[in-house]
Amino acid sequence: MRSVCTVSERVQETPSTITLRFDYPGIARPGQFVMIWVPGDDELPMSLSYVGDRKGVTVKVMGETSRRMQGIPVGAKVGIRGPYGNAFDLRPPRILIVAGGSGAAVLAPAAEAAKENGAELCVALGATTASELLFDQRFQAMGARVFRSTDDGSVGQKGYVTGVAAELIAARPFDAVWTCGPEVMMQKVIRAAEPAGVPVFCSVERHMKCARGLCDACSLGPYHVCVDGPVFPAPALTLLDEFGAFKRDPAGRRVRA
Amino acid sequence: MADLRARFAGIELRNPFLLASGIWGESGTSLKGAYEAGAAGVISKSIGSAPRSGYPNPTVEEYGRFGFLNAMGLPNPGIEEYPREIAIARAAGVPVIGSVFGGDATEFAALASKMADTGVIALELNLSCPHAEGFGSEIGQDPKEVEAVTRAVVAAVRIPVIAKLTPNTADVVELARAAERGGASAVSAINTVRAIAIDVRLRRPTLSHGMGGLSGPSIKPIGLACVWQIADQVKIPIVGVGGIETAEDALEYIMAGASAVEVGTAVAFGGISVFGRLVADLSRLLDELGIATLSDAVGAARAGSAPPAG
Numbered sequence: 001m002r003s004v005c006t007v008s009e010r011v012q013e014t015p016s017t018i019t020l021r022f023d024y025p026g027i028a029r030p031g032q033f034v035m036i037w038v039p040g041d042d043e044l045p046m047s048l049s050y051v052g053d054r055k056g057v058t059v060k061v062m063g064e065t066s067r068r069m070q071g072i073p074v075g076a077k078v079g080i081r082g083p084y085g086n087a088f089d090l091r092p093p094r095i096l097i098v099a100g101g102s103g104a105a106v107l108a109p110a111a112e113a114a115k116e117n118g119a120e121l122c123v124a125l126g127a128t129t130a131s132e133l134l135f136d137q138r139f140q141a142m143g144a145r146v147f148r149s150t151d152d153g154s155v156g157q158k159g160y161v162t163g164v165a166a167e168l169i170a171a172r173p174f175d176a177v178w179t180c181g182p183e184v185m186m187q188k189v190i191r192a193a194e195p196a197g198v199p200v201f202c203s204v205e206r207h208m209k210c211a212r213g214l215c216d217a218c219s220l221g222p223y224h225v226c227v228d229g230p231v232f233p234a235p236a237l238t239l240l241d242e243f244g245a246f247k248r249d250p251a252g253r254r255v256r257a
Numbered sequence: 258m259a260d261l262r263a264r265f266a267g268i269e270l271r272n273p274f275l276l277a278s279g280i281w282g283e284s285g286t287s288l289k290g291a292y293e294a295g296a297a298g299v300i301s302k303s304i305g306s307a308p309r310s311g312y313p314n315p316t317v318e319e320y321g322r323f324g325f326l327n328a329m330g331l332p333n334p335g336i337e338e339y340p341r342e343i344a345i346a347r348a349a350g351v352p353v354i355g356s357v358f359g360g361d362a363t364e365f366a367a368l369a370s371k372m373a374d375t376g377v378i379a380l381e382l383n384l385s386c387p388h389a390e391g392f393g394s395e396i397g398q399d400p401k402e403v404e405a406v407t408r409a410v411v412a413a414v415r416i417p418v419i420a421k422l423t424p425n426t427a428d429v430v431e432l433a434r435a436a437e438r439g440g441a442s443a444v445s446a447i448n449t450v451r452a453i454a455i456d457v458r459l460r461r462p463t464l465s466h467g468m469g470g471l472s473g474p475s476i477k478p479i480g481l482a483c484v485w486q487i488a489d490q491v492k493i494p495i496v497g498v499g500g501i502e503t504a505e506d507a508l509e510y511i512m513a514g515a516s517a518v519e520v521g522t523a524v525a526f527g528g529i530s531v532f533g534r535l536v537a538d539l540s541r542l543l544d545e546l547g548i549a550t551l552s553d554a555v556g557a558a559r560a561g562s563a564p565p566a567g
Contacts, residue, residue: 001319001320001321002315002318002319002456002463004456004458004459035314035315037314037315039456039459039461040461041313042313042314042465043313043314043315043316043465044314077458077459079315079456079459079463081319208314209311209314209316209317209329209332210316210317210325210327210525211317212317212319212325212525213524213525213528214279214280214281214317214325214521214522214524214525215279215280215283215316215317215329216280216281216282216283216284216287216302217283217332219281219283219284219286219287221286222286222287222290224287227528248283248284249310250310250311250332251308251309251310251311251332251333251334251335252283252284252302252332252333252334252339253308253334253335253338254338
């Protein structure tokens with residue numbers, strides 16, 4: 001069932017990223033997503049970046065629809081259905097979070113929930129440049145240790161966040177790694193964690209239509225991201241020839257992931 | 258243990274449950290998954306001549322336990338790309354029925370011929386999608402078109418041809434007769450029931466396309482009525498589809514005259530394991546009712562039908 005919600009808050013998080021908040025009561029677990037519909041425009045799957053009664057999604061400009069979604073003003077009405085999908089297991093006591101770009105959107109609420117459970121958190125936070133680091137303050141505010149990287153070296157370590165992640169995994173003991181970002185990035189995180197034997201959980205994105213496990217638009221090997229995901233343990237993904245290789249476009253054609 | 262094999266139109270299946278077209282049909286791995294979960298065979302997504310993205314989202318509206326309203330808009334990768342997905346399923350030994358949609362008899366025949374080349378065991382003609390301009394039920398509501406399309410396809414292929422009929426018509430029996438005249442080996446009934454939903458706060462239809470098709474438990478009695486009426490009037494076998502969630506639902510269709518059934522929306526409620534549950538439950542149900550073989554139950558609820566053979 002779809003609810004119509006009013007956008008109550010719009011926050012410019014980085015030059016390319018905004019957060020929309022809306023009151024949508026009900027329990028959502030960190031990692032889950034909603035289908036958000038801009039009337040007259042598309043409906044998109046978006047991981048929740050806030051999971052309380054006042055929920056939120058954090059939108060980065062990726063294409064035409066996300067650009068238009070960024071233009072939604074406070075007071076606008078949006079359709080919401082969900083939450084759908086699975087969630088992060090919040091039990092591990094020592095967690096490394098590896099966030100590339102807008103991947104921090106789904107990892108931040110999971111980190112907050114884990115912190116409430118008493119987990120120790122390290123965050124490897126990467127972006128193209130300093131101003132694009134998403135939820136840097138939010139991770140610090142929850143008491144996580146944040147290690148930054150930027151492609152241009154404007155803040156933190158210069159290079160990709162996978163470099164920072166690999167160093168952290170080599171230097172410290174972790175019970176789990178949570179990651180979200182481009183699939184090639186997540187593949188590198190998985191490889192970095194392998195020698196240390198730390199289980200990795202990835203939040204994966206695919207084009208979605210029904211979000212209820214019927215239409216097959218989000219098929220990923222034997223899985224459907226909408227019901228079996230979006231959070232997958234690494235071994236489920238690394239066995240698939242399509243993870244990091246291809247996804248399906250709205251017509252069902254294979255296109256590069 | 259009851260014999261669950263379904264036989265119709267020269268097709269033999271290990272049980273009567275087929276994955277309905279449009280469900281889990283985008284990838285060969287998914288088709289294989291449905292078969293491994295217990296489906297006797299799978300019907301592909303409806304494939305057209307060229308890649309088609311379908312309508313923008315929202316393409317689906319949920320009605321809780323009643324079912325779904327959808328207007329996907331026949332998204333498909335096109336007949337040139339799709340055979341690789343069928344090949345994945347066939348390599349795993351899955352009986353695949355290829356669904357095609359076209360704008361006229363010539364296009365249908367060309368598609369059917371290409372689809373037959375992929376090694377599918379039968380074809381299902383989409384004459385019934387209720388929300389695509391120029392396709393589906395826009396053709397399938399006209400008995401003359403149904404007959405012409407069926408005849409052209411039957412002439413183009415050597416495998417059984419199943420015409421999938423629409424309930425969005427004054428007389429579904431006329432459509433079934435037309436398919437029979439055109440040489441169809443079987444008909445399947447029904448596709449979704451034309452329907453719409455409106456959001457009163459937004460003052461607009463909730464699907465991007467406006468009009469859609471209703472599926473799920475709420476349409477089962479409608480599908481049953483269509484199968485019941487058709488069974489009276491045509492000699493070719495019927496595949497029943499519409500709102501089947503339980504073994505008892507399936508047996509209703511079978512007793513109304515269906516030789517096999519298709520299951521789609523139930524996958525949203527029970528996951529793909531619904532097929533394994535349906536097979537096990539139907540076996541138990543037939544035992545409980547003293548029905549030795551599934552074929553004894555076909556049409557068993559019809560007046561004058563022979564009592565089940567022991």
